[in-house]
């Protein structure tokens with residue numbers, strides 16, 4: 148990557164940065180013919196200027212300017228820093244492929260139970276997983292969010308972004324969240340490489356979830372003590388094309404281990420359990 152320090156406009160330092168016209172993840176050498184110039188400003192320009200010279204054309208590490216200056220205008224002088232150790236290298240180390248298992252369903256449908264059973268099963272095979280459970284994330288990162296539609300959307304957006312980072316780290320990330328809105332789940336799918344977002348729908352009837360009610364929340368919702376409870380007085384939009392659906396077997400429910408095995412088989416078949 149090459150940075151050419153150049154001019155000063157309106158006392159804002161401006162420079163030009165070479166960026167490959169090919170996607171970042173192509174891992175090919177950048178040649179002078181595939182470079183374009185895009186502008187960068189301010190402190191970042193000075194920093195890049197001191198760090199990069201024309202002699203340092205190196206596709207594996209360095210600054211890549213964001214050509215589209217995406218979203219939001221003003222604060223968009225953002226420069227992607229590329230590292231020579233990439234997802235493929237981490238996957239090689241871990242002997243697995245990073246992905247996101249997105250478990251969606253009503254409260255009480257068994258999301259957390261499946262997430263833990265799957266994490267246990269994969270762990271015993273030497274596979275690195277991390278569970279992002281809605282309840283748990285709401286204790287920290289998302290403790291500022293309520294259950295209004297816009298806050299649920301933000302909850303899912305953040306969890307989707309965190310899951311993406313885990314998956315980029317090579318980890319099999321298991322997100323277990325109600326995620327009641329289709330568009331929010333689809334948005335999480337859209338930020339991941341094709342195939343890496345694996346939606347698991349816990350297709351359990353409301354009456355089964357309500358009968359379980361391990362936290363007593365349905366009872367409170369029915370008594371009017373919780374407003375906007377999913378499935379009671381708030382919507383749940385079932386997936387239309389989930390990769391995996393978990394259903395009752397007649398009146399019975401499969402054991403957590405059997406449910407986990409179904410997901411494990413899918414991962415095996417798609418090659419996620421090897422590098």
Ligand SMILES: Nc1ncnc2c1ncn2[C@@H]1O[C@H](COP(=O)(O)OS(=O)(=O)O)[C@@H](OP(=O)(O)O)[C@H]1O
Nearest residue numbers: 254255281282294299302324325326327375376377
């Ligand atoms: N109003 C309302 N609606 C649904 N759920 C509620 C609500 N209030 C609290 N809870 C508890 O919060 C857990 C769901 O959090 P999530 O982050 O997964 O929800 S969401 O995806 O943002 O809809 C959920 O956990 P699970 O039972 O594990 O699903 C509930 O225990």
Ligand SMILES: Nc1ncnc2c1ncn2[C@@H]1O[C@H](COP(=O)(O)OP(=O)(O)O)[C@@H](O)[C@H]1O
Nearest residue numbers: 254255256257258259260359361400401402403
């Ligand atoms: N496959 C299953 N068979 C029987 N009970 C289950 C099963 N999965 C979950 N449960 C029980 O249902 C309740 C809700 O499960 P949980 O995993 O907490 O759901 P969620 O995370 O979707 O709210 C718990 O008491 C759990 O033990």
